[in-house]
Amino acid sequence: MLIKVTCAIIEQFGRVLITQRSETMTQALLWEFPGGKIEEGETETECLTREITEELNLIVTPTQRLTPVQQQYPTYTIELIPYICQYNRGTIQLAEHKTYHWVTLADLNDYAWCPADLPIVKEYLSLQLTV
Ligand SMILES: Nc1nc2c([nH]c(=O)n2[C@@H]2O[C@H](COP(=O)(O)OP(=O)(O)OP(=O)(O)O)[C@@H](O)[C@H]2O)c(=O)[nH]1
Secondary structure, eight states, X not given: OEEEEEEEEEEEXXXXXXXXXXXXXXXXXXXXXXXXXXXXXXOHHHHHHHHHHHHXXXXXXXXXXXXXXXXXXXXXXXXXXXXXXXEEEOOOOOSSOSEEEEEEGGGGGGSOBOGGGHHHHHHHHHHHHHO
């Protein structure tokens, strides 16, 4: 079964927000873009804004859909659907994650990412070079 997951590349002041999964989560301690599984009857962007509010207490607006990535993990397969998002308001309060970083584009490659995120980081960086 394919599990659809949205994730947010939240931009502010030339940096992006990334989150570290906690010890108790699957993909423990790896870095990801915050987001989560699409629920029944939900659009991708509804899922994204709900998850970002639940996980981080932030209000964001999705602005650009990037290329979805299919990733097979040992016991399940996900389709990870990334959106670039603008930060609107809110102060970060972590509900699930271990920690977060606001990182410069140059530093994005230095993190231990969930495997599904690697092509997304690559695409995102390639877009920044051409604008
Ligand atoms: N939110 C999010 N999930 C990701 C990313 N990359 C990636 O492989 N995933 C995987 O997508 C799945 C769904 O994410 P989730 O955040 O809703 O997972 P969860 O903790 O609710 O599910 P769980 O209870 O199975 O651990 C997880 O297995 C997670 O490891 C990412 O960038 N963002």
